[in-house]
Amino acid sequence: MNSQRHPIPKGKKRPQLPNVDGVLLIDKGPDMTSHDVVAIARRALNQKKIGHCGTLDPMATGLLILLLGKATKLQDLLMAEHKVYEATMTLGATTDSQDKEGEIVEERPVPPLTLDDVTAAFDKYNGDFYQTPPMVSAIKKDGVPLYKLARKGKTVEREPRFVRVLKYAIRRFESPEIDFAVACSKGFYVRTYAHDIGQELECGAHLSALRRTRSGKFSVDHEKVVTAEELKTANRESLAGRILSLAEVSLMRGA
Structure with a gap:
């Protein structure tokens, strides 16, 4: 009896989860662009709506502010800060x-x-x-x-x-x-x-x-800062506690 082979199903895409709203502070390492960091965060959080404040050149390190979900509306405001x-x-x-x-x-x-x-x-x-x-x-x-x-x-x-x-x-x-x-x-x-x-x-x-x-009220020494290396291995659950909520951001800025 001839047996018919069935193709092995390809890996399914992860379902798109609801957007997380807030700010994630990253300590960027060298030899990576700000766009690289955003791409890594998108995978880790399974979220498309992510922006950043203030591009860092590949040779530069330090604070890169990622804006998640509704926080992307704060981009112009946060980028204007010293x-x-x-x-x-x-x-x-x-x-x-x-x-x-x-x-x-x-x-x-x-x-x-x-x-x-x-x-x-x-x-x-x-x-x-x-x-x-x-x-x-x-x-x-x-x-x-x-x-x-x-x-x-x-x-x-x-x-x-x-x-x-x-x-x-x-x-x-x-x-x-x-x-x-x-x-x-x-x-x-x-x-x-x-x-x-x-x-x-x-x-x-x-x-x-x-x-x-x-950058403004945000410091690379903040207790919730995530290093670029940590971001590469992190998942949505482990990052959840490191995300500053919109309320926390408003309180930090005295708004």
Whole structure:
């Protein structure tokens, strides 16, 4: 008797569960994009409606705010808040991306600088001023992101943007490296900040490390922060207790 084979059924898609509403604080690791983190969270939470506040470059680490469900309506509000970064700049070399990920375009000797020299350069970029965004950025020119034009070797004129440095601190100066912290406004490019200070010091510089530690009322040290590695292995149930509810977010912001 001939037996008929039946194909093995393919794995079924998980049923779409009701959206979770709230904020998930992530400590992003290096070598991953903000989009990567959102994709991992979508799988872990089995949820499509997820956004984020403030893109972090792949080389950057630290606080990335994920907005879940109804919390996505808070995106513009939360993105407008001030950010705090810890960073390192390296003197003597400028790159096409203004950070260590780019190609070196110029090298210059680093003069025998003092801490007073470095402080004076930082003081020039304190308070309110205009900053020209880098070519390697997501800002669009005629609908095309600048970084796509930069990949083709093109450079276009960029409109300077009004930005603000609320305060800065030089943590360490051991030439050619400067560790610093900066509290800044929305739309601020820390790598452009490092580049411009390098120009002021007449030797050039690029950003060699970057970590976001705070955005508005949210800190990377918050007890409910989830690391990127934890997110990769987490499931919806284990993440439930780490999600800040809309009520908690409102209370934290004093709203």
